Structures are given as C-alpha cells and as structure tokens.
Amino acid sequence: MESISRRQLGGLALVAVTAVAPVVWGSTYAVTHLWLPPDRPLFAGAMRALPVGLLMLAWHRRLPRGDWWWRSVVLGALTMGLFFGLLYVAAVRLPSGLGATLTAVGPLVTMALAWLFLRERAAVATLAASVVGALGVVLLVLQNGAQGSVDVIGVLASVGAVTSASAGFVLTKRWSADEDVIVVTSWQLVAGGLLLAPVALLVEGAPPQLPLSGWLALAYLGLVGSGVAYVAWYRGLASMSAGSVAVVGLLNPVVGVLLGVALLGEPFGPVHAVGMALVLGSVVLAQPQTRRLLASAHSVVLTTGSADAGGGGRTREVRTRHTVEACPSTTSP
Template identity: 50%
Template sequence: MRWVALTAVAPVAWGANYYVTHEFLPPDSPLYGAALRALPAGLVLLGLCRQRPRGAWWWRSAVLGLLNVSVFFVLVYAASQLLPTSIASTVMAVSPLAMMLIAWALVAERPGIAHLAGAAIGLGGVCLMLLTGTAGVSVPGVLASVAAMLVSSFGHILTKRWNAGTDVLASTAWQLTAGGLFLLLVAAAVEGPPPSLSTPALLAFGYVTLVATALAFAVWFIGLRYLPAGTVGLVGLLNPVTGVLLGTAVAGEVLTVQQLCGLALVLAGVVLGQPTRAGRRGGSRTPLQPAPDKSAAREFSTRNPLLGSGGTGAGAAPMACRDE
C-alpha cells in the first residue's frame, strides 16, 4: 500500500495539470510549452541523481524521451487547450486498459476475460461521453488526447521492460532531458522566439515542471517498477477523477447526464479490468519484480533525495527488467 500511495501522487498531479495548462499557459505555443515543462524538470532530477547514461541507455533514453516526453507532452498540451478539463482527463481514463493490453504483448502480463470485458465497457463509456453531439467537444482535441494516451501507455510499458537495475530517478532524468532538448530545438525552428510569459504563467510553469513532471514521473516510474501494470492502471484513475473535480468545481464546467453516464462506464470498465487477484488464481503471470523488502525501501529513500528520508523514495533497489 505504501507503493500504491506513492504512485498515486502522479495521476493526481497530472489531473490538476489539465486545469493549470488550460487556464494559465499560452495556448498558441504547444512546443515551447512542452519544452519548458520537460527540460527544467530533467535538469533538476539530473542535479539530484548526478548520473549519466551508460551503454544502451544512451539510445534507450532518446527513444523513451521521444515517446514519454516529446510526443506525449505536445499532445497533452494540445488536448488541454482544445478540450474542457473534465473531457480531456476522462479520455485518459482508458489508458489503464491500453497498458494492460500492451503489457500482455511486451512483458507477458496476460489479461483475463474480465480485463477484456472491462476494456470494452470503458471504450463504450468514452464513446457515450464524446459522441453525443455535445457542444464544445473538439474533434482534434479528442484525437490529440487519444494519441497521448496510446503513446504514453506504450512508452510506460517499454520503460518497464527495459529497466534492468537502473536507478529510477536517473532514468527519469535522462528521459526528460533528452525529450526536452529535442522539443526545444523543434520549438525554436517551428515557433520562433519563445513566448513572453506573465507572472501567473511563470508560476504555472513552476507547478507543471516541478510537481506534474519531475515528482510525478519519478513516482510513477517507481510504481511501474514495483507494481503490476494493472495495479498502476487502477491508481491512474485518480487522473480523470481529479480532472473532472477541478473542471466542475473550479473551472465551472458542466457535464451532461450522458457524459456523467459515460464517465461512470469508463470507471466501471477500468475497475472490472484490474487483475487484483489474477496472479493468485493463475489467470496471469506473476509480476516481474517481487515486492521490495524493508532494506530495499531504506536504500531507496537514502539514495534519492527527491522524496527525502520518509522510507518510500524514487530509486530503490535495482529491478529485474523494466524501465520508465
């Protein structure tokens, strides 16, 4: 439960990120917006871990940085600007189901019949929520959100597969730095000079960089190291829940009855698709990584200053075969 609670920080921060991006960041500079989110976060984590890539991690960092950072951040930025906060975050609710299917192919975590049924119900809920003719639902925004969900799901499971004893904080820093540098070059070529930022925008970028990126990605990748993909996907439900709550309570957005029913179907489908007891029943393979013991947790908190010395940090004992 400690690893679940730590992992939960990420989807809550990401759910709030939709509102912050939509309300405070410049809408016409998605490339610079993504670059200013990724690169400073990567440099902060590099300053904390002080490790450089070795061997295959030079090209792995580039690949994962492109998937998990460059492409994903631009798509999320665009979706956040084109869609209401509640809609953009709800589309991402399908990501746990996508992660299950991708994990089946890449890391042999096979979903059962209940998982597939949950995927069908979740997709039906998304269709009910978005294909009802409701005004204000942007088709490009929906496509951007769906693409972001698919890209991130694949990138996260690929990270899980590649992590072979690499420090989580270090691998996260390499991905963010590589993706941020690529975004900065493309932004300079496509969008020209960087946009001028007001004080609220600078404060918003501070949250997006430090909380929704540096901290959130570190704890998310830790969760993928020590928990099955299905369990992490269930924790990811806090993303759309946070987005919907902020969109309705703070941004004044209103959901129709059909959209609320669609959201309920999405949540029901994802809950149904969780392999909480599949490993005990033989329906799926056991996780690649056994739960860490207390000594590993102590080493984890000692080696990574990002989360202090509270006993649950971001780079615990080396893991067998995944990377994020």
C-alpha cells in the first residue's frame, strides 16, 4: 500500500508541475493588457521567446546536433512562430469569446494528432473530460464578449493556431524522448524567436518605446511565461499521455478569467462559476492518477462499510481494547 501511495503521489505531483504552464499562460492576458501595447503581439511573442531561449542556451552550452537542427526549426515554428502569427490574425478578426472557444478544442486536436503520430489511444474518460472542459470554457468566455459577426478567415486562423501548437507538442513528445527537456526547450525558443523577429519588424515596424513596467512585463513573460512554463509543460508531456496534458491546458482560460476579475474588474457570475467547475472537473477526470486515487478511496470506503456491517460490535470492541492497551495515557483522567 505504501508503494502504491507513493506512485499516486508522484503522479499527482507530475500533474501539478504540468499545471504550472497553463496557470502561468493564463496570466499573460492580464499582464499584456496592463503593461504592454495591444497592437504589438508579434513583437511581444518574439521577446517572449528569443531572449530567454538564448539565456537557456548559454547556460547549457549545447547546440543542436544532426536532425535536431531542422527539428528545432519545425518545432519553433509550430509552437511559437506560426502559432503566434495565426493567433494574431484570429485576435484581429474574431470576437474574443469566440476565439477562446475555438481554442478550447485543443485537447481533441492533440488527441487526434497523438493517435496519428504516436499511436496513442486516448481513454474514454479523457475524451469525455475534453468535451466537458470545452463546454466549461464556452461558459467562461461567451458572456465576456462573444457578440459579433463570424469571420471565416478568423475562424480558420484560430483553428490553425490550435492545430499548429498541438502538432508541435505531439512532435516534441515523439522526438525528444532521449533529450534533456530544458535543452530542447531552449532550441525551440531560439528558433521560434528568430522566426518571429523579422516578421514582427515587417508587420509592426520598429520596436515600441516601453516604460520600465513594460520591460518588466516582458521579462516576466519571457523568463516565467516561456522559460518556466514550457519546461513544465514538456516535463508533463515526457511522462503523461498527450491527451491528459492537453486537458490540463484548459486551466489557461480559468486563470485568465480570475485575474481579469481581480485586476481588471471584469464581471463574474453564476454561469462563470459553473464553467470553472466544469473545467476543473475535466482536468481531474482526464488524469489516470486521479481516477485511480478516487477508485482506491471508493474501494476503501466500501471495504470499511462491509467490515463494520459484518464484524458487528465484537470488531469494535477488539479495536477499542487494543487502542486502550496501546495508549493507556489517553484514558487517564
């Protein structure tokens, strides 16, 4: 029982580490809104990736070898370059609520790609959790501005952004089994930043002049929002199924909504609370570790109930006498 308990705790700890990524990513909305110019998303994306990637690369002093040169470019493009570009198009052309709702299909896309590239079959519970979580995201965001016309290009860009990031995560899991997570993350960040920087210059022009608060915000988004978050995310991908990790990512809009309420004064009502409960429940349901833990707890309750019903007073009497003999001081006046 002790070894099983340790394995369960280890699995829960891994889920908690993985959850660091979407929790941090959820904070980027408020940070960007408060301290960064809203019309420079590509500049912010490049600054989130390139500086911290170079720092991590300098720390570990390991350049890509062999196939990892082109793999790093592909992964950097999928998880950052193409992803940020398409997300920018979607943000410009779609209402925020609809854009967030479309990105909530990410877990389903990830599971499909994991089956295609990894031959990884998602459990029925994980599939159900992804649907429940997507519904929760809909309830969270639709009341905060889903009105507006539907733009086909915006919808395609949003779906493309989700597909791009999901493909990058699945390919990272496939290719980096024998590589250090931090090193692989640094290669992706550098490649993604180098791809984004010239596009940002062409589309948005020269970098903006920022106050100290803006540079501190960029430092947070780079060091924590990219460095820490991507390492935590890839730690989870290395040991968990891609589908289970993807459902954890639904915590992103939950944190975004909570910080919007706390820092930006955005509304929060009963529908939001229901949506949040659905998302949190889906994250728990999607993890084999938590399902096993709940099953064990249920089994213990059933076993205890059967023992009490079958053993009667004699069992309770023996347990009481044993307790008194073992701990006589507890019976002293």
